[in-house]
Amino acid sequence: MQSLIRFLRGIFQRREPDAPEIIARRESRTYPAPSPNRIEVGTGQSAGIERSHNEDALLVLTSASAGEALLPDFGLFIVADGMGGHRAGEVASSVSIRTVARRLTQQTILQMLDLEPAEDLTPLQDLLRTALEEANEAVVEQVPGGGTTLTAAVVLGNQITIGHVGDSRAYLIQNGKAEVVTRDHSLVERLRELGQLTSEEAAIHPQRNVLYRAIGQGANLEVDVLSLAKPKGGHLLICSDGLWGVVSDDTMLQIIAQAGHPQDACDELVRAANRAGGPDNISVVLVRFPEE
DSSP: OHHHHHHHHHHHSOOOOOOHHHHHHOOOOOOOOOOTTSOEEEEEEEOOSSOSSOOEEEEEEEEOOOSSOSSOOEEEEEEEEEESSTTHHHHHHHHHHHHHHHHHHHHTHHHHTSSSOOSSOOOHHHHHHHHHHHHHHHHHHHSTTOEEOEEEEEEETTEEEEEEESSOEEEEEETTEEEEOSOOOBHHHHHHHTTSSOHHHHHHOTTTTOBSOOBTSOSSOOOEEEEEEOOTTOEEEEEOHHHHTTSOHHHHHHHHHHOSSHHHHHHHHHHHHHHTTOOSOEEEEEEEOOOO
């Protein structure tokens, strides 16, 4: 149990992102041959070109049993984009991710490790909603004036369950197409939904990053939760607006399709965002699912 606690503590430690110039110089990597039945994951982060420090945070936690399956495949993937200035956003994103990860690991993977798992487990959608509500309470209490987006995906068996607040995005990529499965909680997106702005106008609107819903911005948070089938041979992409706001969906698709491994794709996605000016912090998680 002590080794498991040390392992989880190590995961929750915030790591400093690579500077853009370091990412650009990173040599091509080699990877073990992919297992035909296991997911592969890549991550990438950068403060960007115009920002002095990174207020984003991300977390990846995966579990796969060797040999005869002892546990179903499990994955927890979170991206949070902090805001508030004076490093309040950095603290808010970290607090929210730690809170969500603690709740989800306690009531998913740790319960699966029990020799006699409980039969009355909380449904994943309810669990995710509760986890994000607790993150909101923690940020309101600990980081006055701070806030953060948060998009969390739990992969369990053949299902992906997503909890979402803000304008970080989750994409489902399959058969050469990318679908945004989350909804941006921004004022500009709301105007687009109401037909008062076109998609082209929304993309260049000067207030496109103003949010009407975020973690830490008040009580009674409304959380979007959805469940999707795991795309066979496809990808799940989670990213902050520092990526999707400057790199088109078509370019992201092309990078992912040409990459040999999700980590190579994440490195190139970060480079592409910085080549486009890097106006904001960049965070990306890419999960590739097996064909079977």
